[in-house]
Amino acid sequence: MIEIEHLTKQFGDLRAVDDISLTVPAGEFFVILGPNAAGKTTTIKVMAGLMKPTSGSVRVCGFDIGTHPIDARRCMAYVPDFPFLYDKLTPAEFFRFTGKLFGMEDAAMLAEAERLAKRFNLGEFLAKPIEGLSHGTKQRVAIVSALMHSPKVVVFDEPMVGLDPHHSRVLKDILREQANAGVTVFVSTHQLSVAEEMADRIGIMHRGRLVAVGSHDELQAANRDSTLESIFLSLTNDDQ
Amino acid sequence: MNDAKPIPHWRLLAGVNRTQSWRRLKSAVAQSRLHAFLMGLFVVGYAWLAYALFHKALQFTSSFPGLGPVLIERMMFLLFAFLFLLLLLSNVIINFTNLFRNKETHFLLTLPVPHQVIYRWKIFESGILASWAFLFLIAPLVAAYGTTYNAPWHFYFVTPLFVALFVVLPGILGSWAAIGLARWLDRLAFQVAAVLAVIVLIVAVSSWLQPETVTDEMLETRVLDVVDRLLSRTKFSLFPFLPSYWVSSGITQWVEGALMGTLFFGLVLLSHTLFFGYLASTRSGGIFYGALSAVNSRGGGRTGWKFWRRKPALGQAAFAPKPLDRLAKLLWWGRADTRALIVKDVRTFLRDATQWGQSLILLGLLIAYIVNLRHFSHRLTSDFWIDLTSYLNLGACVLNLATLTTRFVFPQISLEGKRIWIVGMAPLGMHRTLMAKFLFSTAVSMSVTMALVGASCAMLSIPLERILYFTLTVGVMAFTLNALAVGLGAVYPNFREDNPSKIVSGFGGTLCLVLSFLYIIGMLSLMAATSRWAFGGSSVAVFWLGWAVFLGGSFLLGWLPMRTGIRKMASVEI
Numbered sequence: 001m002i003e004i005e006h007l008t009k010q011f012g013d014l015r016a017v018d019d020i021s022l023t024v025p026a027g028e029f030f031v032i033l034g035p036n037a038a039g040k041t042t043t044i045k046v047m048a049g050l051m052k053p054t055s056g057s058v059r060v061c062g063f064d065i066g067t068h069p070i071d072a073r074r075c076m077a078y079v080p081d082f083p084f085l086y087d088k089l090t091p092a093e094f095f096r097f098t099g100k101l102f103g104m105e106d107a108a109m110l111a112e113a114e115r116l117a118k119r120f121n122l123g124e125f126l127a128k129p130i131e132g133l134s135h136g137t138k139q140r141v142a143i144v145s146a147l148m149h150s151p152k153v154v155v156f157d158e159p160m161v162g163l164d165p166h167h168s169r170v171l172k173d174i175l176r177e178q179a180n181a182g183v184t185v186f187v188s189t190h191q192l193s194v195a196e197e198m199a200d201r202i203g204i205m206h207r208g209r210l211v212a213v214g215s216h217d218e219l220q221a222a223n224r225d226s227t228l229e230s231i232f233l234s235l236t237n238d239d240q
Numbered sequence: 241m242n243d244a245k246p247i248p249h250w251r252l253l254a255g256v257n258r259t260q261s262w263r264r265l266k267s268a269v270a271q272s273r274l275h276a277f278l279m280g281l282f283v284v285g286y287a288w289l290a291y292a293l294f295h296k297a298l299q300f301t302s303s304f305p306g307l308g309p310v311l312i313e314r315m316m317f318l319l320f321a322f323l324f325l326l327l328l329l330s331n332v333i334i335n336f337t338n339l340f341r342n343k344e345t346h347f348l349l350t351l352p353v354p355h356q357v358i359y360r361w362k363i364f365e366s367g368i369l370a371s372w373a374f375l376f377l378i379a380p381l382v383a384a385y386g387t388t389y390n391a392p393w394h395f396y397f398v399t400p401l402f403v404a405l406f407v408v409l410p411g412i413l414g415s416w417a418a419i420g421l422a423r424w425l426d427r428l429a430f431q432v433a434a435v436l437a438v439i440v441l442i443v444a445v446s447s448w449l450q451p452e453t454v455t456d457e458m459l460e461t462r463v464l465d466v467v468d469r470l471l472s473r474t475k476f477s478l479f480p481f482l483p484s485y486w487v488s489s490g491i492t493q494w495v496e497g498a499l500m501g502t503l504f505f506g507l508v509l510l511s512h513t514l515f516f517g518y519l520a521s522t523r524s525g526g527i528f529y530g531a532l533s534a535v536n537s538r539g540g541g542r543t544g545w546k547f548w549r550r551k552p553a554l555g556q557a558a559f560a561p562k563p564l565d566r567l568a569k570l571l572w573w574g575r576a577d578t579r580a581l582i583v584k585d586v587r588t589f590l591r592d593a594t595q596w597g598q599s600l601i602l603l604g605l606l607i608a609y610i611v612n613l614r615h616f617s618h619r620l621t622s623d624f625w626i627d628l629t630s631y632l633n634l635g636a637c638v639l640n641l642a643t644l645t646t647r648f649v650f651p652q653i654s655l656e657g658k659r660i661w662i663v664g665m666a667p668l669g670m671h672r673t674l675m676a677k678f679l680f681s682t683a684v685s686m687s688v689t690m691a692l693v694g695a696s697c698a699m700l701s702i703p704l705e706r707i708l709y710f711t712l713t714v715g716v717m718a719f720t721l722n723a724l725a726v727g728l729g730a731v732y733p734n735f736r737e738d739n740p741s742k743i744v745s746g747f748g749g750t751l752c753l754v755l756s757f758l759y760i761i762g763m764l765s766l767m768a769a770t771s772r773w774a775f776g777g778s779s780v781a782v783f784w785l786g787w788a789v790f791l792g793g794s795f796l797l798g799w800l801p802m803r804t805g806i807r808k809m810a811s812v813e814i
Contacts, residue, residue: 045536051536052533070352073350074352078350088260089256097255100252101353102351
């Protein structure tokens with residue numbers, strides 16, 4: 001599970017994340033929405049340990065990311081919006097490398113990589129250098145490498161960017177299966193349809209604050225609006 | 241999942257990066273065999289030529305009775321002292337990039353890899369990147385030192401060991417300095433201290449390096465006194481707490497057969513390397529992560545120096561013309577779109593610290609050389625030396641210019657790359673784009689090189705007509721070198737690459753550099769051979785014939801690539 005307590009992140013004069021508290025239990029598919037510069041990516045980067053919080057704390061699988069970063073990361077899968085890949089390696093070599101970093105055995109690593117690669121149709125690309133792959137294919141490689149160690153928490157920042165409709169569907173199905181199997185899924189996206197279709201709960205961030213949290217129905221009830229789009233627009237409209 | 245004995249992270253990182261580097265090397269060779277061949281030729285050629293020259297120079301110096309060994313020994317101490325300083329600077333810069341701006345570092349931080357392992361791996365990688373070139377450059381000198389003194393065979397095994405231990409220290413100190421820099425860069429107190437330190441350093445170095453007047457009488461009768469005064473300026477290299485002192489003492493004592501002395505300095509070096517190595521590899525990971533978090537937390541690009549940081553303009557004020565736009569209006573004869581293109585290019589150049597930094601270093605070295613001419617030009621009494629020096633000045637200036645045009649002008653068209661639709665779709669057209677880039681870079685390089693060559697000629701006190709001759713020559717060569725770089729840049733564009741140094745290292749960039757150098761060597765030889773006054777002097781007819789060949793050759797070498805480049809751009813498909 002993910003536990004965020006009074007998280008604040010300051011960039012000089014700018015408060016990018018402003019006193020956020022949130023708990024995402026095991027088995028929940030949580031989608032975070034928000035306009036550009038709302039603080040979603042900053043929140044995720046703090047969760048991934050790429051920067052320290054100005055105040056507050058983040059616990060992943062019960063481990064504080066500040067004090068027990070290795071334990072927290074061992075149970076987590078993180079894919080950023082533009083993932084880093086070793087461009088001269090092949091996807092198969094990259095999977096082996098990340099699997100070993102997570103301490104996986106050869107047999108388990110091979111089985112899991114094969115299973116996920118098959119679902120993402122990566123078979124024909126496994127032995128080709130990553131540098132020659134399209135953006136979407138690279139994104140699929142990053143997703144497989146993140147998921148193959150059977151994480152307990154999955155944190156994806158804009159995972160649908162670059163994916164075609166077919167592979168977006170595959171990813172959504174896999175994430176749903178993960179959540180059903182007890183994995184905590186935390187996804188940031190601009191696609192409201194993903195939130196409507198997939199999320200158990202939705203969080204809306206605006207100007208660093210979590211302005212709404214709840215299931216789709218709860219948000220509709222609280223805001224007396226029919227669609228997620230109108231709820232989103234009304235909560236993130238600066239003119240009001 | 242964790243039953244199998246896990247492979248240490250360090251080994252995994254080393255393995256994956258070894259594979260990456262090997263494949264990168266193979267693909268670089270496959271991409272441009274000419275480039276790879278020339279690089280190989282350069283490596284072997286440099287090692288051989290440098291060894292031969294150093295050996296000859298050391299033998300010449302050692303032939304002075306009594307004085308020779310003292311000079312050579314001091315030179316070794318100076319060599320390693322400056323090597324230490326250069327390695328330190330190089331390590332600071334590379335560690336800063338590698339620890340805080342590197343995508344792999346950020347990727348590894350999201351995996352269960354301890355901060356300490358990431359830091360250890362990155363300083364190891366930075367140490368290699370920062371040191372290999374310096375070690376390659378000094379290796380022939382150290383080898384020549386060994387052969388000059390008939391050092392035993394084991395000298396050539398012990399010396400690399402000493403040097404290997406030595407390079408660890410600037411590597412670690414450089415990484416700590418980079419961490420400090422990253423951590424405190426945005427603090428006003430740090431910025432003030434840094435500026436003050438630089439000013440103090442400049443003042444101290446300039447007063448330290450003030451030239452001393454040595455009369456002919458002193459040189460003839462009081463040589464030892466003059467040498468002693470010269471050597472007193474180099475005493476800093478004998479400071480016993482400098483790691484360079486330990487390594488140079490170890491090496492020089494090994495040559496002299498004082499093995500116990502070598503052992504002592506070897507152990508001093510080893511103990512320091514182990515001590516600092518232990519601190520770096522076991523105790524610095526947390527500090528590194530704190531600094532990295534601070535760097536990431538700055539975000540938003542507001543990392544500029546507080547002295548001249550202005551509040552960003554908002555609303556209509558953001559569109560107001562800036563000084564550069566107003567300056568461009570002085571080019572009243574140019575069209576507005578051409579001026580906009582030039583302003584964009586200048587702005588991009590000025591905002592890329594790597595680009596202007598490298599230009600500044602190259603030009604700075606040239607200016608320092610020319611300014612220092614005044615210190616010894618009064619000693620050039622022979623016409624031969626004055627002629628030779630003036631041609632060498634011209635050569636140094638155009639070779640420098642060729643490096644700059646290949647490095648900065650050649651990649652211009654490729655750098656438009658993914659953005660070329662903006663220029664390509666505009667009414668400006670690729671023809672005028674190319675011409676605008678060519679004319680602007682030519683105008684800038686002509687002004688700089690003509691001024692520098694004119695100044696150097698004036699310092700040599702040569703007659704006005706010769707100053708005019710050299711200044712015109714460099715002007716014509718600037719024209720050709722820029723046309724060659726712009727033209728070949730359009731003939732061999734690389735629209736997939738964003739990094740200018742990678743664009744230059746391809747076939748087109750290599751060809752541009754080779755052609756530029758061949759042109760310079762050929763034309764300088766021609767100009768010297770047909771000169772009216774230098775090296776014996778030629779007849780008027782030969783002089784004008786030489787100029788005609790020079791002008792014709794220069795025009796052709798500039799015009800042909802430009803014409804081909806313009807045609808290629810007219811049909812380019814991205």
